[in-house]
Amino acid sequence: MIKRVLLKPDGRRLLLYAREAWAGEVTAPSPSREPLRPDGHLRWHPLRGEWIAYASHRQNRTFLPPAEYNPLAVTTDPARPTELPAGPWEVAVFENLFPALAPTDREPPSVGVPTRPGRGACEVVVFTQDATASLGSLPLARLELVADVWADRYLDLGARDDVEYVFEFENRGVEVGVTLSHPHGQIYAYPFVPPIPARELEHQAAFLAAEGRGLVEDVVAKEIEDGRRMIYRGDHVAAFVPVFARYSYEVWIAPRRAAPSIAALTGAERADFARALKTVLLKYDGLWRRPFPYIMSFHQAPTDGRAHPEAHFHVEFYPAYRMAGRLKYLAGSEMGAGVFTADTLPEDKARELQAVEVSLS
Amino acid sequence: MIKRVLLKPDGRRLLLYAREAWAGEVTAPSPSREPLRPDGHLRWHPLRGEWIAYASHRQNRTFLPPAEYNPLAVTTDPARPTELPAGPWEVAVFENLFPALAPTDREPPSVGVPTRPGRGACEVVVFTQDATASLGSLPLARLELVADVWADRYLDLGARDDVEYVFEFENRGVEVGVTLSHPHGQIYAYPFVPPIPARELEHQAAFLAAEGRGLVEDVVAKEIEDGRRMIYRGDHVAAFVPVFARYSYEVWIAPRRAAPSIAALTGAERADFARALKTVLLKYDGLWRRPFPYIMSFHQAPTDGRAHPEAHFHVEFYPAYRMAGRLKYLAGSEMGAGVFTADTLPEDKARELQAVEVSLS
Numbered sequence: 001m002i003k004r005v006l007l008k009p010d011g012r013r014l015l016l017y018a019r020e021a022w023a024g025e026v027t028a029p030s031p032s033r034e035p036l037r038p039d040g041h042l043r044w045h046p047l048r049g050e051w052i053a054y055a056s057h058r059q060n061r062t063f064l065p066p067a068e069y070n071p072l073a074v075t076t077d078p079a080r081p082t083e084l085p086a087g088p089w090e091v092a093v094f095e096n097l098f099p100a101l102a103p104t105d106r107e108p109p110s111v112g113v114p115t116r117p118g119r120g121a122c123e124v125v126v127f128t129q130d131a132t133a134s135l136g137s138l139p140l141a142r143l144e145l146v147a148d149v150w151a152d153r154y155l156d157l158g159a160r161d162d163v164e165y166v167f168e169f170e171n172r173g174v175e176v177g178v179t180l181s182h183p184h185g186q187i188y189a190y191p192f193v194p195p196i197p198a199r200e201l202e203h204q205a206a207f208l209a210a211e212g213r214g215l216v217e218d219v220v221a222k223e224i225e226d227g228r229r230m231i232y233r234g235d236h237v238a239a240f241v242p243v244f245a246r247y248s249y250e251v252w253i254a255p256r257r258a259a260p261s262i263a264a265l266t267g268a269e270r271a272d273f274a275r276a277l278k279t280v281l282l283k284y285d286g287l288w289r290r291p292f293p294y295i296m297s298f299h300q301a302p303t304d305g306r307a308h309p310e311a312h313f314h315v316e317f318y319p320a321y322r323m324a325g326r327l328k329y330l331a332g333s334e335m336g337a338g339v340f341t342a343d344t345l346p347e348d349k350a351r352e353l354q355a356v357e358v359s360l361s
Numbered sequence: 362m363i364k365r366v367l368l369k370p371d372g373r374r375l376l377l378y379a380r381e382a383w384a385g386e387v388t389a390p391s392p393s394r395e396p397l398r399p400d401g402h403l404r405w406h407p408l409r410g411e412w413i414a415y416a417s418h419r420q421n422r423t424f425l426p427p428a429e430y431n432p433l434a435v436t437t438d439p440a441r442p443t444e445l446p447a448g449p450w451e452v453a454v455f456e457n458l459f460p461a462l463a464p465t466d467r468e469p470p471s472v473g474v475p476t477r478p479g480r481g482a483c484e485v486v487v488f489t490q491d492a493t494a495s496l497g498s499l500p501l502a503r504l505e506l507v508a509d510v511w512a513d514r515y516l517d518l519g520a521r522d523d524v525e526y527v528f529e530f531e532n533r534g535v536e537v538g539v540t541l542s543h544p545h546g547q548i549y550a551y552p553f554v555p556p557i558p559a560r561e562l563e564h565q566a567a568f569l570a571a572e573g574r575g576l577v578e579d580v581v582a583k584e585i586e587d588g589r590r591m592i593y594r595g596d597h598v599a600a601f602v603p604v605f606a607r608y609s610y611e612v613w614i615a616p617r618r619a620a621p622s623i624a625a626l627t628g629a630e631r632a633d634f635a636r637a638l639k640t641v642l643l644k645y646d647g648l649w650r651r652p653f654p655y656i657m658s659f660h661q662a663p664t665d666g667r668a669h670p671e672a673h674f675h676v677e678f679y680p681a682y683r684m685a686g687r688l689k690y691l692a693g694s695e696m697g698a699g700v701f702t703a704d705t706l707p708e709d710k711a712r713e714l715q716a717v718e719v720s721l722s
Contacts, residue, residue, distance in 0.1 A: 045605040046568070046576055047561040052607050053694075053702045056709070100694070100702040111604050112583050169693035177690025188694055196699035200408040207407070215407055222473050243472050244406040246413050297697025318696055329538025330691065332530035333414075333461070333549055335679055336658025338557035341414045341461040348417070 001148045006085075008094070011035050016089035017149050019141070026089075029081035031071055031097070038099055040118025041108035042191075050195045053118050055100045072126050072182035084126060090142060091149045093187075096122040101188060103162065119162040121189040125149060131182040134291060135170065136281025138183075140360060143274035150298070151263035151270075157189040158303030165190045165197060165302045168262075173293025175320040175327060185296070193302045200299060204310035214258040216312035221256075229350035232279040234272040236265075239280050241350035246340035248322040249287070249349050251280050254314035260301035261313050275360055280317065282358035293320040362509045367446075369455070372396050377450035378510050380502070387450075390442035392432055392458070399460055401479025402469035403552075411556045414479050416461045433487050433543035445487060451503060452510045454548075457483040462549060464523065480523040482550040486510060492543040495652060496531065497642025499544075501721060504635035511659070512624035512631075518550040519664030526551045526558060526663045529623075534654025536681040536688060546657070554663045561660060565671035575619040577673035582617075590711035593640040595633040597626075600641050602711035607701035609683040610648070610710050612641050615675035621662035622674050636721055641678065643719035654681040 002021045006014040006028035014028040040055035074086040084092050095102070101120030108115035127135055127146055138146070150168050157166045170185035171178050193201070207215035223229060223240040231251055232239035239253045253276045259265050265273060284292035295318040301311035322328040322343055333339045363382045367375040367389035375389040401416035435447040445453050456463070462481030469476035488496055488507055499507070511529050518527045531546035532539050554562070568576035584590060584601040592612055593600035600614045614637045620626050626634060645653035656679040662672035683689040683704055694700045 043605045045607070046580065047564050048557075049560065049564050050699065052605055053700060054706055055702065056704060056706055112587060113605050165698075167694070167698045169697050171690075171692040176692050177688070178692075186693060188698065188700070190698070190700060194698035194700045196409075196697065199410065199699075203408050203410050219407065226473060244404045244413055244474050246406070295693050295696055297693055316697070327538070329532075330696075331532040331537050331539075332547060332656050332658055333528070335656055335691075336530050336557065336677070337526075337528045337549065337551070337555035338411065338560075339414060339549070339551060339555045341416065343417060345415055345417055 001145065001152070003152065004089075009033055012095040012097070014084075015093040016085075016087065017091040017093070017145065017152075018089050019145055022088045024087070026085050026087050029075045029078075029083065029085055031081055031083065036095075036097070036099075036102065038102035038104050038118070039106055040099070040101060040104065041106070042116045042118050043111065044114040046113060048195070051116075051192055053100050055098075055118060070131055070180065070182055072124075072180055072184055073131055074129055083124070084129075090128070091145055092126040093123050093149065093153060094126075096124055096186070101190065116191070119191045121157055121160070121163065121187070123153065123157075123187040123189075125153070125168075125185040125187060127183040127185065133183050134281070134285070135172075135183055135185075136278055136285055138278075140271075140274050140278060143278055144271055147262060147265075147270045147274055151261070151265070153187050154261050154263045154300060154303075157187065160189070162191050163189040164304035165193045166300065167194065167197075168298040168300075170294075170296040172296070173291065173320060175293040176295055193304060197299055197302070201302070201308065201310055204312065208310045214310065214312050216254055216314055217256070217258050220254050224256075228347050231283065231350065231353055232276040234276055236269040236272040237276045239276045241346045241353065243346055245346040245349070246342065247318045247328060248342065248344050249284070249317075249319040249353065250346075251317045251353070252314055253277060253280060254312065258309075258312040260308055260311040262298070262300065264313070277315070278360055279358055282360075283353045283356040284317075284319070286356040286358060287352065288324050294318060362506065362513070364513065365450075370394055371458075373456040373458070375445075376454040377446075377448065378452040378454070378506065378513075379450050380506055383449045385448070387446050387448050390436045390439075390444065390446055392442055392444065397456075397458070397460075397463065399463035399465050399479070400467055401460070401462060401465065402467070403477045403479050404472065405475040407474060409556070412477075412553055414461050416459070416479060431492055431541065431543055433485075433541055433545055434492055435490055444485070445490075451489070452506055453487040454484050454510065454514060455487075457485055457547070462551065477552070480552045482518055482521070482524065482548070484514065484518075484548040484550075486514070486529075486546040486548060488544040488546065494544050495642070495646070496533075496544055496546075497639055497646055499639075501632075501635050501639060504639055505632055508623060508626075508631045508635055512622070512626070514548050515622050515624045515661060515664075518548065521550070523552050524550040525665035526554045527661065528555065528558075529659040529661075531655075531657040533657070534652065534681060536654040537656055554665060558660055558663070562663070562669065562671055565673065569671045575671065575673050577615055577675055578617070578619050581615050585617075589708050592644065592711065592714055593637040595637055597630040597633040598637045600637045602707045602714065604707055606707040606710070607703065608679045608689060609703065609705050610645070610678075610680040610714065611707075612678045612714070613675055614638060614641060615673065619670075619673040621669055621672040623659070623661065625674070638676070639721055640719055643721075644714045644717040645678075645680070647717040647719060648713065649685050655679060
């Protein structure tokens, strides 16, 4: 993998990735000429025991821009710069113009609860130059490169002193609030371990201490043995609707062994991960023959300098629809009490996905 | 408060409430003649450490029915029965026709993770016979009666052996998935203490042990002292945008003293609670001069038979919009990592709500 690091005129970093080296100069464009001045801060929620991130400079961020302007397209008209330069790069990463978290020297306000600066990073990962593609439509070789980029970002951001957790994800579809349809994911690098992975890691650590083996290893092994909810079974990686799915069509992808992050996967494991990912995405889009909206979230070991033998890299998909044409609304029970109520059984949803035929070629 | 208990033809309970007794027979109607056969069960999510409720009989529940049929209207044509009879009742409560949780004798399936029957209760609270009203538009006297009904349901459901937590809430607006615009709330009575109140109570208990006073008491006292985010300041009850708000326009209503539930409020406190509630709701609807969608969730002491000196009844509102016309989508950071990112400061949102003039008369 070749990686070129450039600087935008406003001081943000741009990383261009390709499998092969290429010659020629590249200049990093930016829709903004202003230097970035993030002013975010965190406040402590004493009842929930978690940090809330405030970044009031984000209020006016790009929102369903006219179809003719795509900031993730390559720049063709220098008078209307986008975020990305022309060139033979395959995958690009840049720092978000409206970051929720970013390096800042500003002191947080004093407001009666603990506060701290909203340090960290927010990056955008552009999967392809083709605005009409989707992550699942990319060739396997490209998905392997995307996996390499995710690994690179995990290691690179995780090495920073102000980053304790690297969260890689994709929001897909207007149903989950996505304003740009150009295929892209995001990375939030938090200065703390967020509450959901923190809780999952606690349960994983307790299981490891009690049973002497990993909790996700146990989940994966049981799903493979049961078989009813399997979506993809590779030599190294499995994809399945977990028996305890909270969402309709929820799918998890996990290596069979407890690799702590995508960066810890071998080449063979990463290739199998790409096949599992493509299989899931093609089944999603094939289910109702239309783009299937979801939140895809990576769960990896924290980068807080502590050992995490309990961590086991896995990807969780949260679909927006509970059945064709019917959105799943997260309302009182889910958001107020934290109890997910499902109208459908994981076994039935898995059967629907199993029935969708896909070709990885 | 007068309460009449009736039985629907399908075996569900109907409770009619009014301030004054009334004469005359009432028969409880039902859109369904079939006896209720709930088949829900719970599965344990080992990584999150929480129960997921499955109720596949809910899949085909009422969804945006044609405008002419409102199951929450009183029955006028016996050939098209609704959920409610004609009569001078003011507030009605009935068991949900498609409950996520209900008494059941069915054994849960054996699926490789712990399971249990989906016991408990799901009730619908109809605030008025007027389909065009809203909770905030009701007179204060009616809101006091609604508060009395919430107190009655908390005590009644909480006394059941299979109920450890009574969760009272309102989902308002198509934006949060509400299919019926007739003013109504809901109650989920869970056979366990749900994860969000459980976590909040843990932090409240730790604060009480360390500081010798209640955490919500402390939050309320500090908000009153600061004043910048106050929405309503009564003798007994306060409403404010908390300094650690996760949502734009998030508002909390709480008694100043640590009453564990709405049932523990005195008459004067309940009257003040009604004034606070009406103030918040009128400000919400006045903000953009249109109905303001939200999730309203009650936080009260568990009914699990243990003492909860740390519990302090409060109501949290989660608005659907982050600014006029712009929904707040809960996406990767919120749903995958559990980190809320806010575009706006609580102080600014509080100022907008403070500027909305309301009359409680």
